[in-house]
Amino acid sequence: MKINDLILRSVTKLIVFIILTLAIYLFFSGHNAPGGGFIGGLVLASAIVLLLLTYDIETFKYSIPFDFKIVAAIGSLIVLLTGMGAVLFGKPFLTQSFATINIPFIGLREISTVTFFELGVALAVVGVVITIILSISEDV
Numbered sequence: 001m002k003i004n005d006l007i008l009r010s011v012t013k014l015i016v017f018i019i020l021t022l023a024i025y026l027f028f029s030g031h032n033a034p035g036g037g038f039i040g041g042l043v044l045a046s047a048i049v050l051l052l053l054t055y056d057i058e059t060f061k062y063s064i065p066f067d068f069k070i071v072a073a074i075g076s077l078i079v080l081l082t083g084m085g086a087v088l089f090g091k092p093f094l095t096q097s098f099a100t101i102n103i104p105f106i107g108l109r110e111i112s113t114v115t116f117f118e119l120g121v122a123l124a125v126v127g128v129v130i131t132i133i134l135s136i137s138e139d140v
Contacts, residue, residue, distance in 0.1 A: 005054070012054040015050065019050070020048060023044040027118060027119075028103075029123055037117070037119065037122040041122035041125030044122065045130055052133065055140065066117045068128075068133050069127060070119045072123065072126075074120075074127075075121065076124050078119060082116050096117075097113050100112065
């Protein structure tokens, strides 16, 4: 018996957009306020889980063709390289640095190594959470 899930699919398109916007906000507000890579990664993973619940596994794997184990490994590598970057300049592991750059039409913005560290954490969290969810769903 086929279940009519037109409402679920329609609402999911809107809700996933809202969740992704929240994930981006939490990611970028993380080093100055509550949030960051871990929480942003969990919220991003919840959007992906919602897509996985709405559509079947085959459709999900076809439309998002990422191996999430590799995504987690890339995130861990970014975290490690961010920490080692400070060591190359004679500073302690994971020492942060920042610079102010002038972006045309936007103005002066501060860029920090914390942002790259948080990106690595977010990718690692998304990769691990989605790998766990996919492995549980394939066992059933």
